[in-house]
Amino acid sequence: MNISNQEQKRIRLKQFLKILSEDPSLLQQTGQTETRSLPELLMANGYRYCNEPVDMAELMSQVLGKLGLTPCSAQMMEFIMNGGTVDDFMNTAKS
Template sequence: MEVSNQEQKRVRLKQFLKILSEDPSLAGGEKLQNAGSLADLLVYTGYYPRNDTVDMAKVVSLLLKKLGHEAGSEDMVEHVINGGTVEEFMNKWKVGASG
């Protein structure tokens, strides 16, 4: 039985979110207190979705670029699924960072 591309994406997203929920570098949320709302992030990134559908992968990629990162959301997902933390990812992909 062949698994559809959509089903593969769904399984991968579920795996990513589970790993994120266990990521020690996100524990506590002290850094997230100033994060603002989704609407604020959309304005900050310059992303204006059509038909009220928000592509969160695109939002994350644009946010990473705004924060000075060379990588996008797919790179983050790959890093986390392969055992890395979000903190490691943020440090590794910062423009000008060695690693």
């Protein structure tokens, strides 16, 4: 059975999202500020989408850049897929 490249990407994204859903560093903690909605993130980053699908990888790369971090969303995904947490990634990327 031959799995297409698109199907492989879909499976990998599904695994990534499952890992994110279980990441303890993303749990809402007491004292944290409220999370932003997708439209707020889009506006804050100057992302123009004109009724087209939003490229979430590009948006995440822009958010990381606004935070002063050079790694992109692909590097973040790879880090997390290899067992890291979002907090670990953010702390590593700052150094």
